[in-house]
Structure formats: C-alpha cells, structure tokens
Amino acid sequence: MSEESGVLTFGSEDNLHKQVLASFLLCDMTEEDLRQNPKFCELLTSLAHRVDKTGLSAPLKTEAKQKLLPQRRLWLQSESIHRALQEMIQDHKIRKHRAGVPPDENMFYETVEKCLLVAQCARQLDPSDTTQMDRPSILGLNPQDVMALMPSEKNMQRMKERVYGVLEEHLKKKCFNFLLYYQPEWENHSDSLNDCKLSNLSAQLDKDKNKVEDLKQSNREKTVLLQRQTQLYLSEMTKCIQLLQSFILETRLKTQTDLDRKKLGYFEGKSELVLETIMSQLVAIKLETYTVDSISTHKEIRKKLESELRACRAEKQSLESKLSSFEILGKEFEALAQQYGKLQEQIEIQKWALKEFTKYNDK
Known part of the structure; x- marks a missing residue:
C-alpha cells in the first residue's frame, strides 16, 4: 500500500486484507471477518482512499489544522514570554540572596514582577465572554481597581526600554542551553556557528x-x-x-x-511355566514318597487287600444266595425270623443280667 498525493493505492489481492486492517487500526477486525464479508471489505477499501488512520477525512483534517495553527502559535508565544519573565524573576531572586545586585536591576525586576501580578489579577477580575456577567466580583474589586496598583509611569518606561533586550538575552541563553543539550558535541563551536545552527534548530x-x-x-x-x-x-x-x-x-x-x-x-507363557513347575514338583514328591521298598510293600498290601476283597465278594455272593433262598419261603419265614430276632435279643439281655448278677455275688 502506497500513499501518493493523498490517495492510497493497494497492492495485490493477496495482501488486500492485511492492507485494509493496517488502514483501520481502531477497528477490531480479523482477516477472516473480511473474507466472510467481501462487500464490507470493498467498502473499507473505498473509505481508505478518503480518510486517514484516525478516521478523519483529509480536507477536514487540513481545515482543522489551518484554523488551530494560528491560535496555537499565538498562545505559545504569549505563554513562552510569560514563563520566560517568571524564570528571569526567579533567577534574580536567587542571585539577590547569593550576592548583592545593583539597585537599578533590582528595581527593574520588581517592576516586571509587579506588572505580571497586576495583569494576572486584572485578568481574573475581567468578565470575558466565557464567564457569567452577573457573577459577584471578588472582594468587590474590578479590573480598574487593580490596574491602579501598577508601578509608576517612570518605572514602567524604564522597564519597557530594557525588558526586550533582557528577555532576548534570556531566551537566547535558553536556546543555546537547549542546543547544547540536543547536540552536546557543539559545545566547543564558535558563537557564530552556534547562531547559524540555532536558526535551523526549529x-x-x-x-x-x-x-x-x-x-x-x-x-x-x-x-x-x-x-x-x-x-x-x-x-x-x-x-x-x-x-x-x-x-x-x-x-x-x-x-x-x-x-x-x-x-x-506373556501371562500365558508364564502360566504354562507355572503348571510345568507344579507338575515337576508333584513328580518329585512322588519320587520322594514312593521308594523301591515302599512300592514292594504296597504291592504286598495290595495283593492281601485284593485277596480279602475276593473273599468278601465270595461271602457276599453266598449271603445273597442264602437271602434269595430265604425270600422264596415267603412272609411266614419273615415272621419266624423276626421272632427269632426277638428271642436273640432276650437271650442277650438275660446273659448280661446273669453276668452282672454273678459279678455282684462274687463281691
């Protein structure tokens, strides 16, 4: 983006959004906002040719500057002279306390100070266009009452004849001090060269x-x-x-x-390893438990148990055959068997009683 004769010229379309954002810094926008609103981007592009970065149009800015510049210059002149006079009075008071000063110089600065003070009071008492005309005056005074306190005409005339030269000398000294502060390397230059540089300082x-x-x-x-x-x-x-x-x-x-x-x-492999370890431990326990002697003994025990088992099975078979023959006899044999059982119980009881009785008699 370039600026020639007050007209802005935008670059390629790729940089258009960035250039528009740079032209309107006070607007809170992003490149995405401009992409989504192309018409708004065109409006800002057209406005960028007519206004500056602060939002003011070029003619309005020029007109405002032309109107304010003379008033600003006049105010700065009067304010600079007023401050310079106050600085001169302050410097005189400092010199007066440090060492004696000539009477005419003392009278000059007293006259200047009195004139400034009276002028300031008269300005405060003067109802201008910016103040209310019907407001009460301060202590019942008006500007004419204060102006009567001005120094004598003779002192005023002497002060006017001298004040311009003293003020010029004071301002020139301040300018030289500022020049040396602004460019310290010019301190050793001649006064004529410094005067030339001072004229270009502004x-x-x-x-x-x-x-x-x-x-x-x-x-x-x-x-x-x-x-x-x-x-x-x-x-x-x-x-x-x-x-x-x-x-x-x-x-x-x-x-x-x-x-x-x-x-x-991993866990499957670890589980298999644990199982193999357990099986190996079981085998080791069996090997420790069943030695050659214990195995032969167990074989003998097994043979004996098997023979007893065969005898029990044969006895069982015999008893089962007898029971089957008894069952053939029917219910009458069952009643006889029950009666026989009762008789056996009574016999056992009689035997026990006889045994106990025999023990008692022996005692």
Whole structure:
C-alpha cells in the first residue's frame, strides 16, 4: 500500500486484507471477518482512499489544522514570554540572596514582577465572554481597581526600554542551553556557528518530531499486527494441540492393543511355566514318597487287600444266595425270623443280667 498525493493505492489481492486492517487500526477486525464479508471489505477499501488512520477525512483534517495553527502559535508565544519573565524573576531572586545586585536591576525586576501580578489579577477580575456577567466580583474589586496598583509611569518606561533586550538575552541563553543539550558535541563551536545552527534548530526539531511520530505510528501498526499474528498463532497452536491429542489417543489405543496382546502372551507363557513347575514338583514328591521298598510293600498290601476283597465278594455272593433262598419261603419265614430276632435279643439281655448278677455275688 502506497500513499501518493493523498490517495492510497493497494497492492495485490493477496495482501488486500492485511492492507485494509493496517488502514483501520481502531477497528477490531480479523482477516477472516473480511473474507466472510467481501462487500464490507470493498467498502473499507473505498473509505481508505478518503480518510486517514484516525478516521478523519483529509480536507477536514487540513481545515482543522489551518484554523488551530494560528491560535496555537499565538498562545505559545504569549505563554513562552510569560514563563520566560517568571524564570528571569526567579533567577534574580536567587542571585539577590547569593550576592548583592545593583539597585537599578533590582528595581527593574520588581517592576516586571509587579506588572505580571497586576495583569494576572486584572485578568481574573475581567468578565470575558466565557464567564457569567452577573457573577459577584471578588472582594468587590474590578479590573480598574487593580490596574491602579501598577508601578509608576517612570518605572514602567524604564522597564519597557530594557525588558526586550533582557528577555532576548534570556531566551537566547535558553536556546543555546537547549542546543547544547540536543547536540552536546557543539559545545566547543564558535558563537557564530552556534547562531547559524540555532536558526535551523526549529526545522531540525520538526524533522525529528515527524520522524518520532512516524516511528510511533509504525510501532502502533506493528503492535496491532503482532497482536493479530499472536491471536492467529495461538489459534493455530490450539488446532495443532488438538490434532496432536487425537493422534496421541489413536496411537495410544493401537499401542495399548499390541501391548495387551503381548501381555496376554506373556501371562500365558508364564502360566504354562507355572503348571510345568507344579507338575515337576508333584513328580518329585512322588519320587520322594514312593521308594523301591515302599512300592514292594504296597504291592504286598495290595495283593492281601485284593485277596480279602475276593473273599468278601465270595461271602457276599453266598449271603445273597442264602437271602434269595430265604425270600422264596415267603412272609411266614419273615415272621419266624423276626421272632427269632426277638428271642436273640432276650437271650442277650438275660446273659448280661446273669453276668452282672454273678459279678455282684462274687463281691
């Protein structure tokens, strides 16, 4: 974007959004806003040819500057002279306390101080267009009452004859001090050369001031651009972080599946190893328990138990055959068997009683 004869010229379409944002720094917009609203972007582009960065049109800014400049210059002149006179009076009081001063010089500065004080009071008492005409006066005084306190005409005349030269000398001294502060390397130059440089000091200050303003404006533009780039950077960083989080989550799930599969294989192998260890321990216990002697003994016991088992089975078979023959006899034999059982119980009881009775008699 270039500026020639007060007309702004935008560059290529790729940089159009950035140039529009740079032309309106006070507007809180982004390039995305301009992309989504192309008509609004065209409106801002057309306005950028007619207004400056602060929003003022060029004719209005020029007119306001032309109207304010003479009044500003007049106020600065009067204010500079007033402050210079006050500084002169203050310097005179300091010199007066440090050492004696001539009577005529003392009278001159007293006259100047009195004139400034009376003029200031008269200005305060003078009802101008910016004050209310019907307001009560201070202590019942008016400007004419205060003006009567002005120094004598003779002292006023002497002061007027001298004040311009003294004021010029004071201002020249201040200018030289400022010149040496602004360019310390000029301190050893001649007075004529310093006078020449002093005449160009105003133009140099204006040039430096414009340079500072340009740097400030450039700094503001860079600050706004940096803020926008920071916002864009943070937005992109947020997207990258979200993408990275999703990638980490997906990778973690895949890795977790592989890890679980490997863990499962590991635990299966470990379980098989534990089972084999248990079986080997069982075999070792059996080997320690069943020695050659114990095995032969167990074989003998087994043979004996098997023979007894065969005898019991034969006896069982015999009893079962007898029981089957008894069952053939029917219910009458069952009644006889029950009666026989009762008789056997009575016999046993009689035997026990006889045994107990015999024990008692022996005692």
